[in-house]
Amino acid sequence: MTKFNIKQKYILILLSIITVILLNLIFYFGFFRLDFTKGKIYSLSKPSKKLVSSLDEPVYIRAVFSKVLPEQFKFIRLYVEDLLKEYRQNSRGKIKFEFIDPLQPNPKLSQQEVESMGILPIEFSVVEKDKFEVKRGYMGLALLYKDKKEVIPVISNIEMLEYDITSAIKRLTMKQKKVLGVVNVHRCDTLSADDYTEFKEQIQKLYDIKQVDISSTSLNQTDALLVVSPKENFDDKELFFLDQYILSGKPCAFLIDRYNINIQSFWATKIYSNIFDFISNYGVEFFTDGLVVDYQCQKVSLRTQQGFFVMENIVDYPFMPVITTLNKDHPLTKNISQVVLPFVSPLKIKPGLKDISYTILMETSKYSFLKKEVFSINPLTIDFRPDKSAQKGPFIVAVELKGKFTSYFSDDEKFNKLQINVPDRLKESKTDFSRILVFSSGFFTQKEFTLLGNIIDYLLQEYEFVSIRSKKVVPSAIKAVPDIIKILYRYFIMFSLPAVVVLVGILRWYFRKTKVVVL
Known part of the structure; x- marks a missing residue:
């Protein structure tokens, strides 16, 4: 060399x-990261970047993590560190964070100080020296801004961690909470059942939720209104105050069921309420009868008694359509891949709307049809085949209407019957930006909390939280396939392999025969 x-x-x-x-x-x-997931679920979203870039004072984040954690929790610390680095990078230095382990010798914060901040210890089992031992550890965040503090006591779900951190920063920097009114008359769903407990805990960190009687002055103390599944008629005075609320420019969402569903007895009773006629005044009508049957649907588990045995059946339930046709240009639905809307009825846009625009948010699949005169909804006994006269889908099931609405009581004679003195009565919208949301199902609110949260965020114009909450890994729905196609696939798979073997045998026989002839 x-x-x-x-x-x-x-x-x-x-x-x-x-x-x-x-x-x-x-x-x-x-710091940089490459995220190839659909929806960029492991990267900081644009709204989070926008929020932290507008901070006027530093936000200090204390990440309290024990070094000794079980293997299944160690990746959480790495994920949190990467996420906090991304917050810091986009905050122009206003986000500052440090990791603290109170279990180490001479810690910056003692266990007592950490727990007084609201960060809770967790217990876990480890194997040391050939025996199980129970140890304590910490996985939490404390966010400090001026003289305010927000705490995430235990990080148990990294899927919602960005939402938790961004909403905590929002709470620290906001001056006043907005108020969501939930109508509590005429057997409306008030979101007060146990099923809503965890959801409301999250929502109430950002907004005040207030149950309101729409005939009282409490209605005017809200920034947006939610009307969920009324089952009775409203009196005219209540409708008047609701009408004036909409015309004043405050947003309102109607999540309305056409049928009252008893899921225990599998029985449906048609709801007769003047709320349907009221909503039609603003540009959208409910079909007078029927529920949507959709072969692209949710599966349900049912137990049946057969003699001494209890049998569990998993069956398709076409009364629970899986909606995959969602408006990808609308902030409320653009990051949702699918949603289940149980016991939904079709909506129809009224023709000849003036000064009102509409946006279709959701539609059922092309495999849907309208089933009229619904009583029993038992999936084991009902015939889900369409009649020859059945109206075929897809059907509109959610819509937004915007513009200059005309009052439901614009007719003076109709208004005079109310016998109330309102000096500043509105006959049409104050602005061109009045808006309402209409969903032809209220039943979904018991399970589809991402969609319900998006509706609330959108009503209160906190659009950034709509996109953050929707960042989830959701498996895409398998499209419904006609039975004839399934049969053809089955026979193709069954006979294709034997056919290939026979074909190879024939070709080998042919070439051997040709070789012999040549010789």
């Missing part, structure tokens, strides 16, 4: 070492 080659070899080694050192320094002090 020549002297020149030896020198060149050492130069290459030196350059390689320098390159490795420089790359390590770049990756240590700099």
Whole structure:
């Protein structure tokens, strides 16, 4: 080897070492991540970046994590560190964080100080010296801004971690909470059942939720209104105040069932309420009868008694359509891949709307049809085949209407019957931006909390939280396939392999025969 080659070899080694050192320094002090997931679920969303970039004062985040954690929790610490680095990078230095382990010798914060902040210890089992031991650890965050504090006591769900952190920063920096009114008359669903407990805990961190009687002054103390599944008639005075609320420019969402569903007895009773006629005044009508049957649907588990045995059946339930046709340009639905709307009825846009625009948010699949005169809804006994006269889908099941609405009581004679004195009565919308949301199911609110949360965020114009909450790994729905296609696939798979074997045998026989003839 020549002297020149030896020198060149050492130069290459030196350059390689320098390159490795420089790359390590770049990756240590700099930060970037590549996210190839659909919806960028592991990257900081634009609304979070916008929020932290507008901070006027620093937000200090204390990440309290124990170094000794079970293997299944160690990746959470790495994920939290990466996420906090991304917050810091987009905050122009206003987000500052540090990791603290109160279980280490001479910690910056003691266990007592950490727990007084609201970060709770967790207990877990580990194997040491061939025996199980119960140990304590910490996985929580404390966010400090001026004289305010927000705490995430235990990080148990990284899927919602960005939402939790961003909403905590929002709470720290907001001056006043907005108020959501939930109508509590005429057997409306008031979101007060046990099923809503966890959901309401999250929502109430950002907004005040207030049950309102729409005939009282409490209605005017809200920023948006939610009307869920009324089952009785409203009196005219209540409808008047609701009408004036909409015309004043405050947003309102109607999540309305056409049938009252008793899921225990599998029985449906048609709802007769003047709320349907009231909503039609603003541009959208409910079909007078029937529920949507959709073969693209949710499966349900049912137990039946057969003699001494209890049998569990998993069956398709076409009265629970899986909606995959969602408006991808609308902030409320663009990040949702699918949603289940149980016991839904079709909506129809009224023709000839003036000064009102509408946006279709959701539609059923092309495999849907309208089933009229519904009473029993038992999936084991009902015939889900369409009649020849059945109206075929897809059907509109959710819509937004915007514009300059005309009052439901614009007719003076109709208004005078109310016998109330309202000096500043509105006959049409104050602005061109009055808006209402109409969903032809209220039953979904018991399970589809992402959609319900998006509706609330959208009504209160906190659009950033709509996109953050919807960042989830949701499996795409399998499209419904006609029975004839399934049969063809089945027979193709059944006979294709034997056919290939026979074909190979024939070809081999043919070539061997040809070879013999040539010889």
